[in-house]
Amino acid sequence: MAGAVKPVRGPLYSVRALWCCDGDSNIQRLTSNLQKAKKRLIATFTNLEIESTCSQQRTSQFSNRNKNGLSGNSDFARASAFDLGLLRPLASSPHPIPSMESTKHVIVGTAGHIDHGKSTLVEALTGTNPDRLEEEKRRGITIDLGFAFLDLEGARLGFVDVPGHERFVRNMLAGVGGIDLVLLVIAADESIKPQTREHFDICRMLGIPRGIIAITKSDLVDADVLGLARLEIEEFVRGSFLEAAPIVPVSARTGAGLDMLKQELLRSAQSVPERDVTRHFRLPIDRSFAMKGFGTVVTGTLVSGAVKVEDEVELYPPRSRVRVRGLHSGGKSVTRAVAGQRTAVNLAGIEREEIERGMVLAPPGIFEPARRLDARVTLLGSARPLRSRARVHFHQGTAEAIAEMVLLDRNELAPGASAFAQLRLEKPVLLLPGDRFILRQFSPVETIGGGVALDVRAARHRRNDPAVAQFLETLERGNREEILSALVAASPQGLSLEQIIARTGWTEADVRQAATKAIDAKRLRVVTALPWTIASAKSVADCAAVLRKAIEDFHRANPLLPGIPKQELRGRAGKTSAEIFLAALDDLVKAGTLAISGDLVQRAGREIALSDEEARAKELIEKEFERAGLTVPSFVAVLEKLPVESRRAQKILQILLREKVLIKVADDLVFHRAAMARLRETLAKYRRERGERLPIPAFKELTGITRKYAIPLLEYLDREHVTRRVGDERVIL
Numbered sequence: 216m217a218g219a220v221k222p223v224r225g226p227l228y229s230v231r232a233l234w235c236c237d238g239d240s241n242i243q244r245l246t247s248n249l250q251k252a253k254k255r256l257i258a259t260f261t262n263l264e265i266e267s268t269c270s271q272q273r274t275s276q277f278s279n280r281n282k283n284g285l286s287g288n289s290d291f292a293r294a295s296a297f298d299l300g301l302l303r304p305l306a307s308s309p310h311p312i313p314s315m316e317s318t319k320h321v322i323v324g325t326a327g328h329i330d331h332g333k334s335t336l337v338e339a340l341t342g343t344n345p346d347r348l349e350e351e352k353r354r355g356i357t358i359d360l361g362f363a364f365l366d367l368e369g370a371r372l373g374f375v376d377v378p379g380h381e382r383f384v385r386n387m388l389a390g391v392g393g394i395d396l397v398l399l400v401i402a403a404d405e406s407i408k409p410q411t412r413e414h415f416d417i418c419r420m421l422g423i424p425r426g427i428i429a430i431t432k433s434d435l436v437d438a439d440v441l442g443l444a445r446l447e448i449e450e451f452v453r454g455s456f457l458e459a460a461p462i463v464p465v466s467a468r469t470g471a472g473l474d475m476l477k478q479e480l481l482r483s484a485q486s487v488p489e490r491d492v493t494r495h496f497r498l499p500i501d502r503s504f505a506m507k508g509f510g511t512v513v514t515g516t517l518v519s520g521a522v523k524v525e526d527e528v529e530l531y532p533p534r535s536r537v538r539v540r541g542l543h544s545g546g547k548s549v550t551r552a553v554a555g556q557r558t559a560v561n562l563a564g565i566e567r568e569e570i571e572r573g574m575v576l577a578p579p580g581i582f583e584p585a586r587r588l589d590a591r592v593t594l595l596g597s598a599r600p601l602r603s604r605a606r607v608h609f610h611q612g613t614a615e616a617i618a619e620m621v622l623l624d625r626n627e628l629a630p631g632a633s634a635f636a637q638l639r640l641e642k643p644v645l646l647l648p649g650d651r652f653i654l655r656q657f658s659p660v661e662t663i664g665g666g667v668a669l670d671v672r673a674a675r676h677r678r679n680d681p682a683v684a685q686f687l688e689t690l691e692r693g694n695r696e697e698i699l700s701a702l703v704a705a706s707p708q709g710l711s712l713e714q715i716i717a718r719t720g721w722t723e724a725d726v727r728q729a730a731t732k733a734i735d736a737k738r739l740r741v742v743t744a745l746p747w748t749i750a751s752a753k754s755v756a757d758c759a760a761v762l763r764k765a766i767e768d769f770h771r772a773n774p775l776l777p778g779i780p781k782q783e784l785r786g787r788a789g790k791t792s793a794e795i796f797l798a799a800l801d802d803l804v805k806a807g808t809l810a811i812s813g814d815l816v817q818r819a820g821r822e823i824a825l826s827d828e829e830a831r832a833k834e835l836i837e838k839e840f841e842r843a844g845l846t847v848p849s850f851v852a853v854l855e856k857l858p859v860e861s862r863r864a865q866k867i868l869q870i871l872l873r874e875k876v877l878i879k880v881a882d883d884l885v886f887h888r889a890a891m892a893r894l895r896e897t898l899a900k901y902r903r904e905r906g907e908r909l910p911i912p913a914f915k916e917l918t919g920i921t922r923k924y925a926i927p928l929l930e931y932l933d934r935e936h937v938t939r940r941v942g943d944e945r946v947i948l
């Protein structure tokens with residue numbers, strides 16, 4: 216039925232709400248509502264019938280959970296089910312509805328002072344009361360985030376309703392992170408109040424690009440007061456992202472202005488750019504709970520990428536790998552959820568107790584939670600000056616942590632000013648460059664500023680280092696190619712694809728694309744293909760220069776040695792990575808500067824220059840062995856006759872062995888190559904004349920050597936495949 220399903224509209228929600236609120240006793244109202252909604256629901260009617268059969272079970276599960284204290288209260292159960300559309304088990308949903316990617320998903324967040332009518336307005340628009348907690352109902356205020364949906368032509372709006380109370384701004388911050396547009400709610404009778412300002416500041420600092428202003432409770436004031444409120448609001452938002460935003464007076468009580476507001480919401484939603492679902496998936500978690508029969512469920516606004524049922528995902532920061540057992544989006548079971556959707560994920564392989572708000576679901580193994588980040592921070596004009604190393608509350612996504620803020624180029628940040636700072640978090644948070652955050656004063660807790668993360672794997676810096684400022688400016692303003700070049704330049708060891716992705720949050724395609732130009736322009740080098748690792752051309756060139764010098768030094772100090780073993784050369788190349796070392800070595804070989812033979816590296820075309828004495832000694836050694844034939848002298852005896860001291864004589868012997876003038880058969884048993892050639896001929900002749908079998912005595916007789924030399928010599932011939940041992944004899948091959 217995948218392709219046949221049309222987006223499900225309003226009536227389904229009211230049916231679901233009714234069901235979850237009141238249980239099976241209301242089946243009659245349910246049925247009549249179904250009748251009314253029949254036309255639209257026709258495609259999902261089968262689903263609903265199936266759902267109705269498990270209603271009894273659902274109801275008892277909710278009450279069981281309440282008894283177990285897992286969910287806190289019945290409203291929670293109702294709200295969870297409502298929010299998620301959990302009318303049947305997530306995992307075993309018989310007809311998961313495919314994600315409706317043709318419908319635009321837009322998240323609308325409310326903002327505004329306490330009691331200004333945010334939740335009432337959301338309910339008036341969507342039919343859903345977002346206040347789901349018992350305590351919220353009792354006290355008549357919103358405490359935590361609430362959710363509701365509104366289907367308009369071609370767009371599904373997910374509402375995140377936030378509390379206005381100053382004590383719950385931290386909950387507001389957890390909700391406002393992923394929103395596409397803000398619905399700033401200002402009551403006509405009270406106009407702008409402290410949390411109107413605070414929420415507005417938060418939206419500005421989070422870079423929320425658009426919004427609508429609703430003047431609520433318009434039924435309580437006359438036209439003059441309403442006009443005054445409008446003037447005040449226009450003044451308030453002047454110069455901000457809301458300067459040109461529609462201002463719509465509404466009354467939830469009379470219904471005035473609601474249609475106009477819906478039109479403006481739709482218009483605004485249409486201007487929200489489509490999210491790029493190819494980015495890495497990230498779901499900052501705002502709620503988690505256990506549901507009997509389903510297990511652990513988390514919810515959040517999917518801020519980036521997409522996730523499918525059966526995907527393996529990772530919970531950051533604990534870094535636990537979990538499986539997506541089921542997905543709900545906008546109150547429906549889906550097989551795939553994409554950025555811009557409110558999403559509930561049923562997770563396999565984890566207990567609810569292991570999860571808390573602020574954690575993030577993301578692809579497995581690719582990110583690293585941050586403890587230290589470099590950022591651009593901005594202080595609100597209304598805040599007090601903030602000195603370096605001040606402790607602040609840091610809020611990003613749904614996470615919060617206490618942080619120490621170190622200003623990198625000044626001792627104090629003036630109100631309204633901005634600067635580069637390093638934030639040292641008391642606990643790890645998963646975030647990526649470009650992510651906005653909010654800073655709140657440590658005590659008393661109030662919003663004082665915000666910022667944008669630039670480097671989530673920041674090093675410790677010296678104060679007032681112009682190189683650091685330049686680096687951060689590139690991260691802040693540069694294009695991807697410039698950013699990549701700056702990151703690589705700051706990593707003398709080079710950076711692998713995985714490291715770049717973890718550091719930037721880019722996709723593999725982004726990284727490769729950003730690298731291509733710089734590689735073509737020879738600013739960057741691919742130093743290994745697997746794992747794909749790049750380094751700056753400069754660090755390879757610097758390493759090559761070090762190697763050239765090391766080789767020269769080596770040859771000067773060891774004139775009789777042919778070259779330096781690779782490993783030793785690597786040791787002399789300083790702290791550079793193996794990849795850069797090998798790339799530099801390769802460059803030098805290709806350029807004809809160095810030559811590698813076996814494990815030895817030498818200056819290309821290098822001949823060992825011997826002194827006269829050494830040359831004479833070499834000649835002498837060669838002659839001595841040539842004359843000896845197979846009855847070779849002991850090397851010690853030869854050395855004694857030489858005009859050079861024994862250490863140099865040893866090196867000359869090495870040269871003769873390398874030149875293959877002498878052949879080493881065993882320790883201290885060396886033959887001249889002419890003697891060996893003659894031996895091979897002798898053996899060939901023997902084979903022709905006397906057959907292939909060669910007993911050891913015959914060999915001794917043939918060569919005139921003692922048994923002491925005969926055995927190692929025969930073993931050497933075996934190794935060379937001239938002879939083969941058969942029992943006590945040899946066979947000549």
Ligand SMILES: Nc1nc2c(ncn2[C@@H]2O[C@H](COP(=O)(O)OP(=O)(O)OP(=O)(O)O)[C@@H](O)[C@H]2O)c(=O)[nH]1
Pocket residue numbers: 327328329330331332333334335336355356357358377378379380431432433434435465466467468469
């Ligand atoms: N007369 C009138 N009263 C309204 C209107 N909208 C909301 N109210 C009342 O204002 C009070 C507060 O409304 P809420 O919707 O709870 O306000 P809120 O902004 O969600 O409050 P918090 O979530 O606690 O910040 C309630 O008593 C509502 O009935 C309206 O349009 N007209």
Ligand SMILES: [Mg+2]
Pocket residue numbers: 333334335346356357376377378379
């Ligand atoms: Mg409210």
